[in-house]
Amino acid sequence: MVKPRLNRRELSARLSLAANARVCDSLTAAYVDSDDSYRIGITGPPGAGKSTLIGRLASTRLLRSDGDLALVVIDPTSAVSGGAVLGDRIRMEAVAGDPRVFIRSLASRSNLDGLAENLSDVLLVFESDGFKEIIVETVGVGQVEYAVRNLVDTMVLVLMPGVGDQVQAMKGGILEKADIYAIHKADLPGTTQLIAALNSVLKQKAPVAGSWAPMIVPTSVDNDESVDQLNAAIEKHRMWTKSSRTMSMVRARRRAYHVGSLVARRVSEVLDELSPEALTLPPAALYEMVILRLRANLPK
Amino acid sequence: MKAGPLRGKRILVAKPGLDGHDIGAKVIAIALRDAGAEVIYTGLRKTPESIAKIAIEEDVDAVGLSILSGSHRELVRDTIRCLADLHGHNVPLFVGGTIPVEDRPELLSLGVRRIFTSEMKLSDVVDSIVAALR
Numbered sequence: 001m002v003k004p005r006l007n008r009r010e011l012s013a014r015l016s017l018a019a020n021a022r023v024c025d026s027l028t029a030a031y032v033d034s035d036d037s038y039r040i041g042i043t044g045p046p047g048a049g050k051s052t053l054i055g056r057l058a059s060t061r062l063l064r065s066d067g068d069l070a071l072v073v074i075d076p077t078s079a080v081s082g083g084a085v086l087g088d089r090i091r092m093e094a095v096a097g098d099p100r101v102f103i104r105s106l107a108s109r110s111n112l113d114g115l116a117e118n119l120s121d122v123l124l125v126f127e128s129d130g131f132k133e134i135i136v137e138t139v140g141v142g143q144v145e146y147a148v149r150n151l152v153d154t155m156v157l158v159l160m161p162g163v164g165d166q167v168q169a170m171k172g173g174i175l176e177k178a179d180i181y182a183i184h185k186a187d188l189p190g191t192t193q194l195i196a197a198l199n200s201v202l203k204q205k206a207p208v209a210g211s212w213a214p215m216i217v218p219t220s221v222d223n224d225e226s227v228d229q230l231n232a233a234i235e236k237h238r239m240w241t242k243s244s245r246t247m248s249m250v251r252a253r254r255r256a257y258h259v260g261s262l263v264a265r266r267v268s269e270v271l272d273e274l275s276p277e278a279l280t281l282p283p284a285a286l287y288e289m290v291i292l293r294l295r296a297n298l299p300k
Numbered sequence: 301m302k303a304g305p306l307r308g309k310r311i312l313v314a315k316p317g318l319d320g321h322d323i324g325a326k327v328i329a330i331a332l333r334d335a336g337a338e339v340i341y342t343g344l345r346k347t348p349e350s351i352a353k354i355a356i357e358e359d360v361d362a363v364g365l366s367i368l369s370g371s372h373r374e375l376v377r378d379t380i381r382c383l384a385d386l387h388g389h390n391v392p393l394f395v396g397g398t399i400p401v402e403d404r405p406e407l408l409s410l411g412v413r414r415i416f417t418s419e420m421k422l423s424d425v426v427d428s429i430v431a432a433l434r
Contacts, residue, residue, distance in 0.1 A: 007387060008353075008356050008357065008386060008387075009356050009386060009387040009388060012356055012357055012358070012359040013359060015359065016310075016359045020308075077338075078333060078334070080334075081304045081333060081334045081335065081336050082303060082304055082307050082336045083304060083306065083307075083332065083333035083334060083335065083336045083337045083338060083339065084333060084338045084339065085329055085330065085333050085339050085341060086338060086339065086340045086341070086358075087340075087341045087343075089340070089342075089354070090341065090342065090343035093343070096350065096353070096354070097349070097350050097353065102357055103354075103357055103358075104357060104358065105338075105340050105358060107338045
């Protein structure tokens, strides 16, 4: 039986409900995992050109599909005011008006790993409304914020030339995690050096039989062909995931991240509620107090 | 973190029509962020249709239109119609920019909640939005 689709306003309200859910609400919401959706995560340092590239990539993917496409784009919350300016969609103009495209901007809020609070639930709301494909843009990240790995099927790391020697320093973190490396702004000097540095880092990992060999794709917004090549790499990885991962493996990983992020959020809530006196306790006693509060019932 | 008066609110700051000046819109966007709001900024030269689509997709609590072109009457009317087409009849609308005094009653009668001009103090604009969304 096919569930009737929500109208866009209803879907939007449902997304807000998921995004704003407290820990206890998220635990009882019981969104159902979708079996046949596909999620692409686009991540990389600030200014690498993620938003612009996503706009171009989205156009390319829409040409080859007849389904709807959701874009979930995340920007940082101000640690001073709690507010945020969400401006990623400015760079996605080419697809923003398309009736098949739904763009939702999220502020990171308390999340510190490059994603947004309740992102797990927001993605499931899209999927339960019949979206078969979602592109997630993380906030601009550093070397270790690769949590998006847990929630997407294909992870693209966008890098730009001029950071060649930083690649060496990154090799222990996010650089090990991507499926595809887009060397964006590849018309700028330094592209060859960056690709060479990246290749040498990736080659240090011994290939495991049956594992995915990461791909490096130079891209430039002035070059349609390069965006097509990125899309071809994504398609190749999509086919690979279909043959090498089971849905139960994917679900297990998503679930672990979802519950882990709720626990982390609850811990920071508990820490925020502690009195100044409690914070003078020795670490072991304070730890014990936090654990006790975590075990107490969730605020309803 | 200090909770600003607009904490939990999502506000769209939009530039409809053909004028290419968005310093004012950006100043407002940052002031609203500093008051705790999550502000979605559209960038320049948006049609009323696209502004309505963004407002619906982002589930905003209010839409602010920044208009310096003199076409405020048409742009406001069209934006209200486009919002209604997408089931967004009750989204509060604010207008800022160069709006002659004699045009203001008409905009207000169309349903605009507040009108702001460049002579106003930024803090008064924010206070007024806080009061209207309370």
